Amino acid sequence: MSSPYNAQPSGYPTPPYPGQIPYPPVGGTPYGAYPPPAVGYLPPEAWPAAQHDPRNSPVLANPGQRLGGHALDVLFVFLGAVLVGIVFLLIGRATGRPGSAPESGVLLVCHLVVMLAVVVLYDPVQTVLWGRTLGKRCAGTRAVPLTRPTERLGFGQALSRWLLHLVMTFVPFLGLLNGLWLLWDRPYCQCLHDKVAQTAVIRQQG
Template identity: 35%
Template structure:
């Protein structure tokens, strides 16, 4: 098994992936609505629709990329990948989709979805020995470096 990925690389990879999905979704929604203000004041339907579209797009992107390549474009740029804990192989099939679902879909739940997401992504800061987030634990995966 390659060495575990540095947490900083994981964060930057997520930021890159967020931009890869967020910018096109934002532009498409701006074309549909005629303006770009996706979050509104948090009480209007536009913010809910934007969140739903973004989360579903990110889920499909993450699931497809992990099950086909073992890494997203952000992870590829940061030279990290997702590996099955037991074998080191990419998370093909259900494991990749379970990991993507646990990371993205809780965001749809108002209020507590964000809290779960926050706990999920922070989990790797205290988890030992594998530095797994909750979405890694669900799928039995780890994030490893692609370079020695």
């Protein structure tokens, strides 16, 4: 005969028999609370301007996406510079005396100015117009302001971020360090040029 003194308190599940899967914790997830976010999501407090639902918080781009997007952007910039060179070469031949007429010096200066504009403005112009570059579009990422991840970068912030990236690329060892920094940076996985420009790279939703 069972005694009330050794009975299980009400509200507690009976112990599982041998081989049975244990019961989940009493109470489970409180009503109205969201489960912990998946890997790659940041807590809502990390994104002050984001919605308070963790499921809708921005997701950081992984290193593979960032590397792939940047490699494609470098390729597109190179192709753009080659195209500009071909256009000015054809213009020089059309003038009749490339390399000897005074016009060739002006043409060379124009060539260099246009090529520099392609390299410098490639990223900022696309970021302002469409929110991301061709490379980022292919990789499924976008660069956003660190404190306003639901908004686009302004032209000044996008230009400073791109120029910092370009300058660091041509400084010995700094370019490599800049690219590797995101592997250990927390919580935003930023490169050095992201830290200076106060930006982050997230996955493009949808």
